[in-house]
Amino acid sequence: MSGKVDILLLGSGGREHALLVKLAESPTAGDIYVALGNGGMYERATKVDLDAEDPKAVAAWALENRIGLVVIGPEAPLVAGVADAVRAAGIPCFGPSGEAAQMEGSKKFAKQVMARAGVPTAAYRSFTSEDECAAYVRQVGGPIVVKADGLAAGKGVIVAKTTEEALEGVHECFSGAFGEAGATVVVEEMMEGPECSLLALTDGKTLVPLATAQDHKRALDGDRGPNTGGMGVYSPVPMVTDDELAQMIDIEKRVVAELAAEGITYSGCLYGGFMLTDEGPKVLEFNARFGDPETQVVLPRMQADLVGVFLACDNGTLDPHDVRWGDDWAVSVVLTSAGYPGAYEKGKVITGIEDASALEGVTVYHAGTKLGENGEVLTNGGRVLDVTAVAPTFEAARAQAYAACDLIDFEGKTFRTDIGLRCIQGR
Numbered sequence: 001m002s003g004k005v006d007i008l009l010l011g012s013g014g015r016e017h018a019l020l021v022k023l024a025e026s027p028t029a030g031d032i033y034v035a036l037g038n039g040g041m042y043e044r045a046t047k048v049d050l051d052a053e054d055p056k057a058v059a060a061w062a063l064e065n066r067i068g069l070v071v072i073g074p075e076a077p078l079v080a081g082v083a084d085a086v087r088a089a090g091i092p093c094f095g096p097s098g099e100a101a102q103m104e105g106s107k108k109f110a111k112q113v114m115a116r117a118g119v120p121t122a123a124y125r126s127f128t129s130e131d132e133c134a135a136y137v138r139q140v141g142g143p144i145v146v147k148a149d150g151l152a153a154g155k156g157v158i159v160a161k162t163t164e165e166a167l168e169g170v171h172e173c174f175s176g177a178f179g180e181a182g183a184t185v186v187v188e189e190m191m192e193g194p195e196c197s198l199l200a201l202t203d204g205k206t207l208v209p210l211a212t213a214q215d216h217k218r219a220l221d222g223d224r225g226p227n228t229g230g231m232g233v234y235s236p237v238p239m240v241t242d243d244e245l246a247q248m249i250d251i252e253k254r255v256v257a258e259l260a261a262e263g264i265t266y267s268g269c270l271y272g273g274f275m276l277t278d279e280g281p282k283v284l285e286f287n288a289r290f291g292d293p294e295t296q297v298v299l300p301r302m303q304a305d306l307v308g309v310f311l312a313c314d315n316g317t318l319d320p321h322d323v324r325w326g327d328d329w330a331v332s333v334v335l336t337s338a339g340y341p342g343a344y345e346k347g348k349v350i351t352g353i354e355d356a357s358a359l360e361g362v363t364v365y366h367a368g369t370k371l372g373e374n375g376e377v378l379t380n381g382g383r384v385l386d387v388t389a390v391a392p393t394f395e396a397a398r399a400q401a402y403a404a405c406d407l408i409d410f411e412g413k414t415f416r417t418d419i420g421l422r423c424i425q426g427r
Ligand code: AMP
Pocket: 122, 145, 147, 154, 157, 159, 188, 189, 190, 191, 192, 195, 217, 227, 273, 284, 285
């Protein structure tokens, strides 16, 4: 035994590239395999042609290849029960069970747990009948928020200013625009305030909060345009007061404790999306995984042996002392393909990544990229690259991230120019 742990990492986005970089830094990381990964990940990891959402296939491959830790990046494999199958095969796994992942997989389930845990969140009702749902929306009126209940890849949330907009959203959900996710529709109270993400690691008993981060969900500068998976992010978030942070941590601890009391061990990353309202932080949603792009600013700032910490989450020995933070700041700007989050073209040659990465404190995480026949990097998705800079001040991190963005080029390169401005302007 060399004491090294071979790792299988599931996922293909910027979040997984950031996880890979941090896992590879661990003194106990052995060989790392990735299914399927992206164009930036194969320098450090071996690509495995495996269906990451097939629990049996993942467990069988991991067993056959003597994997010592399976790390699940995205939500779909979690909800499909991949962690359950891997653990049943006797292999340590980072990520919650299918049952626990319902905190993300079903808004209704999450709302019920929050109610039992006494956690503040928007008042809501859920419906399976379009007529009843529409009648309720007419009764309460806009502004109001309509959400498809299941996983809808970041879409499926309609923040409606008027009753008419809300009714259109209800019809859209029930008419199958978001697939099966729209069979149950949640209608909730509109909350107001800045948003903040708080990722936390937990083994089901102990919860270790990571740093705060603020995502930018809208496609265009000034928070205009459609919702996206996230256009940029910074960490930490100074507008969050100590009192608000304490409340957010308490909320996450109560959720994990409530699940435990109900016989569900939640281990892995719990991601709380919060709105900082005048009445204190309220939960927008929980995710059962690391945030994307939050991970790309939180992990570079974190001082920890990620392999050890992930194993501790799995085996119930997580220790808050294993995670430390410095005083530095991180800003990440997402470069997208023109047209995203709508239709966009793929296969454009990307240049300048090496030059950008050579700037001090800069790491370019790949998201939607692939390698061409001659090893050239090509665009392969809507969110293409996450250009991240870490520096001793916020201003330096922001300036460096944008300087790096200017060195990278591909046809259709699009990005927001105002990432992090709210950090300077305040709430
Ligand atoms: P979700 O996927 O539930 O986080 O929703 C995506 C985005 O929609 C959030 O980041 C918010 O910007 C917005 N949103 C969701 N729910 C609400 C709400 N109850 N009030 C106001 N905005 C909301």
